[in-house]
Amino acid sequence: MGHSRKLVVAGLAVAALTLSACGSGSTDAPKVAAKPSLEAGTTMAKISAAGKMKVGTKFDQPGFGLKGLDGKLTGFDVEVAKIIGGAMGIDAANIEWVESPSKLREELIEKGNVDLVAATYTINDKRKKRITFAGPYYVAGQQLMVKTDNTKIKGPADLKANPDQKVCSVTGSTPAEQVKPYLANPGQLVLFDVYDKCANALRTGQVQVVTTDNVILLGFVSKSDKKFKLVGEQFTKEPYGIGIKKGDVKFCEFINKTLKDNSAAYLKAWADTAGKVEGAAPAALPPAAPCV
Numbered sequence: 001m002g003h004s005r006k007l008v009v010a011g012l013a014v015a016a017l018t019l020s021a022c023g024s025g026s027t028d029a030p031k032v033a034a035k036p037s038l039e040a041g042t043t044m045a046k047i048s049a050a051g052k053m054k055v056g057t058k059f060d061q062p063g064f065g066l067k068g069l070d071g072k073l074t075g076f077d078v079e080v081a082k083i084i085g086g087a088m089g090i091d092a093a094n095i096e097w098v099e100s101p102s103k104l105r106e107e108l109i110e111k112g113n114v115d116l117v118a119a120t121y122t123i124n125d126k127r128k129k130r131i132t133f134a135g136p137y138y139v140a141g142q143q144l145m146v147k148t149d150n151t152k153i154k155g156p157a158d159l160k161a162n163p164d165q166k167v168c169s170v171t172g173s174t175p176a177e178q179v180k181p182y183l184a185n186p187g188q189l190v191l192f193d194v195y196d197k198c199a200n201a202l203r204t205g206q207v208q209v210v211t212t213d214n215v216i217l218l219g220f221v222s223k224s225d226k227k228f229k230l231v232g233e234q235f236t237k238e239p240y241g242i243g244i245k246k247g248d249v250k251f252c253e254f255i256n257k258t259l260k261d262n263s264a265a266y267l268k269a270w271a272d273t274a275g276k277v278e279g280a281a282p283a284a285l286p287p288a289a290p291c292v
């Protein structure tokens, strides 16, 4: 390609970006398909015809799913759900958000209380027995968070030698299970239903450690006024999936294709939310896993 042609192409790309930025305004409004062509009888066609969608997400996790005092949801999971809804012609205003604590996610999907769950939801075999996962759309890793002045805990290997250091996590989460081999005794683990209760317990000194995915913890660090820090390496892999009804392969494939086709919106969603938090690695859409 000649130099001048390259410049023209680059110029067009900038113009297109500017136009689309003007068109979409903010992350509140990802692309909404005017007349999506969806196979009759599929979940996508049903959601599209209903003109609304129910999404299960977290309400207490900065950067991923956080309900503001104005009632608005913000975060990467929220934006990813909006991209998926947009491909079915669903405007963000027509998404009903349903709080989905870790332990309740499979049940909410099975009962049909939500059309999908986007909630820092690790894909694993145990959960795949009850639901189907689209994705992964991000890969996090489990880590530890302590108060900035904590010098005892530098990583999971220090937990056994310090049984007085209580570790908080959430019921029904993968980190609550995966931390167990590192503990001195079962009583060292304190479980709540949501992570902001763990963060509060850390603040008040009821627990000394919080463990879950690094990117969730980074969100709490960013809101802690430098009172919290992450320690140690990531010691697990947590690939995030979109939870849907078990066996809905067509919906799963549709979600995977939608995320792949909307890579610019996906990257923008990350940059506008969890990507803003210091220490968060850039997002790159991982290859989709088979839909089963």
Ligand code: GLU
Pocket: 102, 119, 120, 121, 122, 170, 172, 173, 174, 175, 212, 213, 216, 238
């Ligand atoms: N990704 C982990 C899980 O799905 C931890 C985060 C969470 O509890 O949502 O269990």
